[in-house]
Amino acid sequence: xxxxxxxxxxxxxxxxxxxxxxxxxxxxxxxxxxxxxxxxxxxxxxxxxxxxxxxxxxxxxxxxxxxxxxxxxxxxxxxxxxxxxxxxxxxxxxxxxxxxxxxxxxxxxxxxxxxxxxxxxxxxxxxxxxxxxxxxxxxxxxxxxxxxxxxxxxxxxxxxxxxxxxxxxxxxxxxxxxxxxxxxxxxxxxxxxxxxxxxxxxxxxxxxxxxxxxxxxxxxxxxxxxxxxxxxxxxxxxxxxxxxxxxxxxxxxxxxxxxxxxxxxxxxxxxxxxxxxxxxxxxxxxxxxxxxxxxxxxxxxxxxxxxxxxxxxxxxxxxxxxxxxxxxxxxxxxxxxxxxxxxxxxxxxxxxxxxxxxx
Amino acid sequence: xxxxxxxxxxxxxxxxxxxxxxxxxxxxxxxxxxxxxxxxxxxxxxxxxxxxxxxxxxxxxxxxxxxxxxxxxxxxxxxxxxxxxxxxxxxxxxxxxxxxxxxxxxxxxxxxxxxxxxxxxxxxxxxxxxxxxxxxxxxxxxxxxxxxxxxxxxxxxxxxxxxxxxxxxxxxxxxxxxxxxxxxxxxxxxxxxxxxxxxxxxxxxxxxxxxxxxxxxxxxxxxxxxxxxxxxxxxxxxxxxxxxxxxxxxxxxxxxxxxxxxxxxxxxxxxxxxxxxxxxxxxxxxxxxxxxxxxxxxxxxxxxxxxxx
Numbered sequence: 001x002x003x004x005x006x007x008x009x010x011x012x013x014x015x016x017x018x019x020x021x022x023x024x025x026x027x028x029x030x031x032x033x034x035x036x037x038x039x040x041x042x043x044x045x046x047x048x049x050x051x052x053x054x055x056x057x058x059x060x061x062x063x064x065x066x067x068x069x070x071x072x073x074x075x076x077x078x079x080x081x082x083x084x085x086x087x088x089x090x091x092x093x094x095x096x097x098x099x100x101x102x103x104x105x106x107x108x109x110x111x112x113x114x115x116x117x118x119x120x121x122x123x124x125x126x127x128x129x130x131x132x133x134x135x136x137x138x139x140x141x142x143x144x145x146x147x148x149x150x151x152x153x154x155x156x157x158x159x160x161x162x163x164x165x166x167x168x169x170x171x172x173x174x175x176x177x178x179x180x181x182x183x184x185x186x187x188x189x190x191x192x193x194x195x196x197x198x199x200x201x202x203x204x205x206x207x208x209x210x211x212x213x214x215x216x217x218x219x220x221x222x223x224x225x226x227x228x229x230x231x232x233x234x235x236x237x238x239x240x241x242x243x244x245x246x247x248x249x250x251x252x253x254x255x256x257x258x259x260x261x262x263x264x265x266x267x268x269x270x271x272x273x274x275x276x277x278x279x280x281x282x283x284x285x286x287x288x289x290x291x292x293x294x295x296x297x298x299x300x301x302x303x304x305x306x307x308x309x310x311x312x313x314x315x316x317x318x319x320x321x322x323x324x325x326x327x328x329x330x331x332x333x334x335x336x337x338x339x340x341x342x343x344x345x346x347x348x349x350x351x352x353x354x355x356x357x358x359x
Numbered sequence: 360x361x362x363x364x365x366x367x368x369x370x371x372x373x374x375x376x377x378x379x380x381x382x383x384x385x386x387x388x389x390x391x392x393x394x395x396x397x398x399x400x401x402x403x404x405x406x407x408x409x410x411x412x413x414x415x416x417x418x419x420x421x422x423x424x425x426x427x428x429x430x431x432x433x434x435x436x437x438x439x440x441x442x443x444x445x446x447x448x449x450x451x452x453x454x455x456x457x458x459x460x461x462x463x464x465x466x467x468x469x470x471x472x473x474x475x476x477x478x479x480x481x482x483x484x485x486x487x488x489x490x491x492x493x494x495x496x497x498x499x500x501x502x503x504x505x506x507x508x509x510x511x512x513x514x515x516x517x518x519x520x521x522x523x524x525x526x527x528x529x530x531x532x533x534x535x536x537x538x539x540x541x542x543x544x545x546x547x548x549x550x551x552x553x554x555x556x557x558x559x560x561x562x563x564x565x566x567x568x569x570x571x572x573x574x575x576x577x578x579x580x581x582x583x584x585x586x587x588x589x590x591x592x593x594x595x596x597x598x599x600x601x602x603x604x605x606x607x608x609x610x611x612x613x614x615x616x617x618x619x620x621x622x623x624x625x626x627x628x629x630x631x632x633x634x635x636x637x638x639x640x641x642x643x644x645x646x647x648x649x650x651x652x653x654x655x656x657x658x659x660x661x662x663x664x665x666x667x668x
Binding site: 176 | 513589613637648
């Protein structure tokens with residue numbers, strides 16, 4: 001996101017360029033995001049290629065690496081003798097063809113590993129973001145309305161404490177308590193062993209099971225979702241609550257809210273149509289941020305629930321120093337995060353005409 | 360430096376005129392702590408202090424050698440040892456105490472370094488503008504295009520697993536927030552009267568930044584830094600949990616939790632190191648929150664008369 005542009009002195013607007021203002025706004029945001037995607041690939045390229053560690057020795061072994069003829073042949077075979085710029089474009093070309101290299105732990109193409117793991121992660125990420133946005137908006141609004149009162153302080157302490165919990169530890173403790181001790185939660189994975197995965201339509205087991213009409217599979221998948229979603233929700237809800245509280249507080253001071261209250265509108269109308277509508281831009285911003293921390297959270301949490309998503313994959317790749325695997329995860333999550341922030345930026349323009357007209 | 364007489368004259372003039380902002384002088388912020396945040400901040404400070412004392416005294420107060428594998432393995436807490444033993448027969452309590460020596464200094468180092476690097480780059484960007492600004496801010500955009508933990512993980516994996524590399528990776532992802540904050544603050548002050556008047560007196564950019572601007576932007580930066588210590592601890596322990604930080608047998612809290620996943624029955628292996636992380640992060644966050652409350656009037660919880668609905 002480019003907060004920096006806001007502080008720059010306004011440039012003379014070119015009147016000559018026509019087009020719908022929103023289309024222009026959207027186009028500029030898309031281009032910025034594409035540039036950042038290129039930047040993200042540059043980061044992974046630099047990290048894969050320029051970091052200490054000799055790829056020749058790693059691939060061929062020390063003895064072969066001492067023979068200059070073999071080394072030269074290896075380098076020309078993999079294009080390592082070419083200038084870095086050329087190597088980067090080769091890398092980009094491979095990425096565009098969906099080639100992220102081969103994982104050194106699973107010995108599969110990273111792309112196929114990731115695409116089979118992605119739906120599992122999306123399932124918990126979507127669940128957690130929906131849940132934490134609902135809870136965060138409600139708690140944040142309550143805290144703002146009761147500013148200075150006991151409930152505000154309690155919420156403040158709780159959300160601050162929530163931000164301080166190491167997620168991976170919380171996952172471990174909840175898993176231990178709810179599964180191991182209380183036997184309330186089902187075990188690890190996405191389904192119990194006596195269930196088969198529903199026919200793949202979306203890749204989300206709960207949705208697929210409903211579409212196939214398998215109610216018991218749906219219930220089992222939902223039960224397996226419960227703990228991972230709970231952990232990730234607790235992880236992001238503190239952040240959301242605090243931001244929503246601040247955003248709502250800003251709006252509560254505005255004259256139009258006072259006017260709405262003064263003319264006797266019911267509290268519910270004031271909150272929904274005036275306060276939350278006015279606070280929707282900062283709330284959207286933090287939802288984008290929360291999605292980022294959610295993706296980070298999956299990497300730390302999934303492995304504990306043996307949840308077969310990109311988080312577990314990242315954990316496995318990281319602990320085995322499997323560079324193609326780690327870079328693939330970094331690239332995928334980086335692009336997903338950019339995409340979410342692009343959507344958030346575009347929604348700004350939809351919600352607030354000032355955004356698309358002023359800039 | 361260049362013209363000491365003029366400098367002294369100007370500050371004297373400023374001091375005699377109460378309407379002027381005092382340049383280059385610490386304006387002591389009025390510490391007005393909210394009714395609730397003050398006790399929490401103090402409690403947080405005490406807990407953080409306790410952990411720092413533990414970190415310093417760990418070699419003296421730990422009952423066992425944290426690396427010695429000479430106790431019965433996987434012993435529950437209270438059966439001979441205070442917090443039990445791990446799968447290699449090491450004393451969990453002693454490892455917990457000496458873990459403070461690993462995490463706390465590195466987290467503090469990380470925050471200090473990110474503040475320094477971020478503040479310097481941000482100040483340069485905000486003060487000089489043009490292509491310098493453009494370059495530095497595009498780099499921060501790039502770093503912030505990734506979720507923090509993900510980029511740190513990618514960098515740490517590329518550099519190779521070691522505690523120092525984890526700190527380096529965390530540093531690379533942490534400085535941009537300070538650069539952005541500092542740049543914004545510097546931009547806001549660059550055209551203010553006392554900074555311009557200093558420049559008219561012939562202050563060099565460095566002197567202008569140091570004498571006129573720095574004292575007035577230190578507060579918000581310190582608040583962010585104090586809130587960031589907790590984040591730094593979480594990030595470093597998270598990287599260690601992923602196996603990208605501390606190497607065995609280093610008693611690092613995140614990797615101790617990671618070991619606990621292997622021995623699920625022995626709950627004490629994971630619970631206590633996690634509690635250690637939790638308590639110290641909560642402590643630093645309460646301190647930071649109370650500081651922000653005191654220094655930043657906008658975030659204050661207690662403002663006169665909330666809305667009555």
